[in-house]
Amino acid sequence: MSGEFRIEIDSLGELKVPQKALYGVQTQRAVENWKVSGIMEPDIFVRSYVMIKRAAAKVNQVLGMLDAEKSKAIQAAADEILKDGKHYEQFVVDVYQAGAGTSFNMNCNEVLANLALLKSGKKLGDYSFIHPNDHVNMAQSTNDSFPTAIRISSLLGHQELIKVIKRCVAIFQIKAKEFDRVLSSSRTHLQDAVPMRLGQAFGAFADSVEKDLKRLEFAAEELSFLNIGGTASGTGMNSHPDYAQKMAEELSQLTGLKLKRGRNLVELSQNMSDCSFYSAALRNLSLTLTKIVNDLRLMSSGPTTGLEEINLPAVQPGSSIMPGKVNPSMLEMLNQVLFDVIGKDSTVSYCTQAGQFQLNVMMPIVAYNLVMSLRILTNGLSVVNEKCLVGITANEKRCRAYFASSMGLATALNTVVGYQKAAEVVKKALKEDKAIADLVVEMGYLSREEVEKYFSYNLTEPGFIKK
Secondary structure, eight states, X not given: OOSSEEEEEETTEEEEEETTOSSOHHHHHHHHHOOSOOOBOOHHHHXXXXXXXXXXXXXXXXXXXXXXXXXXXXXXXXXXXXXXOOOGGGXXXXXXXXXXXXXXXHHHHHHHHHHHHHHTTOOTTOTXXXXXXXXXXXTOOHHHHHHHHHHHHHHHHHHHHHHHHHHHHHHHXXXXXXXXXOEEEEEETTEEXXXXXXXXXXXXXXXXXXXXHHHHHHHXXXXXXXXXXXXXXXXXXXXXXXXXXXXXXXXXXXXXXXXXXXXXXXXXXXXXXXXXXXXXXXXXXXXXXXXXXXXXXXXXXXXXSSOOSEEOOOOSOOOSSSTTOOOOHHHHHXXXXXXXXXXXXXXXXXXXXXXXXXXXXXXXXXXXXXXXXXXXXXHHHHHHXXXXXXXXXXXXXXXXXXXXXXXXXXXXXXXHHOHHHHHHXXXXXXXXXXXXXXXXXXXXXXXXXXXXXXXXXXXXXXXXXXX
């Protein structure tokens, strides 16, 4: 040993490890091998993995596989991370690493082993007492611990996202009521269509997002089935017969989640379809929100040359050269988040089909993309909720002008004069730059009283003009 390094040994031989590092030789090899992105797995994934190690130490002790002294030392080491928030800087393996996540698993094993050694009065790297593989990794393989960590971290992130989505739905519902008496025009093919109330548009936004919320919750249910205890290939070799069930119970207590032993551990060890199903639900939500965000940006366009049906809260100056310009900045940010989530789902999809035989080795990047999708969706939508959506107001005068000038009003004449004559009214209105309401009176199809009676809120509900 020198002042800067200690020497550790694995099956490939000796390697220098930084003297004060809590990780060991296999992590050091990973650091030297995987100099790719400089991006590490997110903290919530680290926490999930450490919870698995803590649970395993306790369960293995209960089952008589691990002595109490070693078990308690490993659990205490885990608690320094889980309860005290320490040592996250010791998880140094790049997300782009060897298949399955063996490097990350060993990073976790070595950090906990060395912390446990220090708590037991031993030196860093003195694995004769507590060994990363024999004790911290007891009854585990990367092949069951890594996918279990994916599921737990995704479910923990899911809980936070659901709160934000529900808030979004509630805001849209409030705006639907607030704007219920604001008449405007719908648009199809980006052209004038039939009249509608602004509140109806926001009510549709609310229902669209709520449907995706239900899809997400359905997809999340399958993530609650764990393959921990399956070890290398799902067969459970080197684990106690009761280990898998007790791990599901212990992890449920540790995480606060309703976790269950998987129905078929062999299937769960090789198949990432539960993850891709959940990722697809995130993509679907992102597609829905993209449509809504694009609509809001168009509806707020202006202030003098756009639609300007709604007003968005200003959050920053919009230009470095054009004075007074204000942009829909919050919505632009969310668009970028949503596009990123859609792209990350493509990565998860490709990874899902890339498994061979009893293992999918592409798990590290699945973990990163799922967890990051959850993080950026949660944070992005949260700030949009509070800094944009709650502050939307209607430009009622502008909306009413669109209602009055829309060529879609002619649709109401179908039951009065028929489609063909109604089409002639539209042509004449465009040619002479007149409103539909004025022309139908001028052409004798309706009286002024009838126009005032029928050309109003009734055109935004089922019904027709009886002449």
